[in-house]
Amino acid sequence: MLKSVVIIPTYKEIENVERMIRQVLSYSDNFHVLIVDDNSPDGTAECVKKLMVEFHDSLFLEERKGKMGLGTAYIHGFRWSLAKNYEYIFEMDCDFSHNPDDLSRLLTPIKDKKADFTIGSRYCKGGKVTNWPLDRIFMSYFASIYVRLILLIGIKDTTAGFKCYHRDVLSKIKLDNITFKGYAFQICMKYAALKHGFKVKEVPIIFTDRVKGESKMSSGIFKEAFYGVWKMRKMDV
DSSP states (O other): OOEEEEEESSSSSSTHHHHHHHHHTTTTOOOEEEEEOOOTSSSHHHHHHHHHHTTTEEEEEEEEESOOHHHHHHHHHHHHHHOOOOOOOOOOOOHHHHHHGGGHHHHHHHTTTSSEEEEEHHHHHHHOOEEEEEHHHHHHHHHHHHHHHTOOOOOOOTTTOOEEEEHHHHHSOOOOOOOSSSSHHHHHHHHHHHHHHOEEEEEEEEEEEEEEOOOOOOOHHHHHHHHHHHHHHHHHO
């Protein structure tokens, strides 16, 4: 069985993608990288293809026909990773808001059998956010409180998108039933894993807002999460 793959969805990440790939593939943990690109018009996929010549056994690309949302990109990546028999499956952003140096810290608790999935957490003890406006920090922090109250889960950073799963978690969750695209997707995956009895550990990280490229955030993503948590309580996941 192959060991670790890092799934990185991309849409217009030409300014970040090569540096991110090179950094992740430089570690001694021997991570593989799967880029799921949503037909970026800026040449992101073409850049990845050139790098695949150099990293032919550790870098992979899945191209989709259009911008279909973060959640569906991860679902696509999860299915690919399970089919390729990876044991540890990561998700992370391409914009360096998630520090690749933290990958091994997310992996260790699962390897040591102290958790089934881990979360790079901004809001557990030791975690923090930098380079974000204060209103964005407050919105994110109180959104996690809102989610905890409705779903009755103890996770501090419910919307976090930097995670590692043991393959058993993703094999058990009914991925077909999770159709959310943004923060709601991140919340639902955590909720589903806990419903199935899997153990979670939050690993403190320093989250830094992107420096290069453009944010994909929208008001629709917030609305989906706000109303979506009520739907999750009745979903078969």
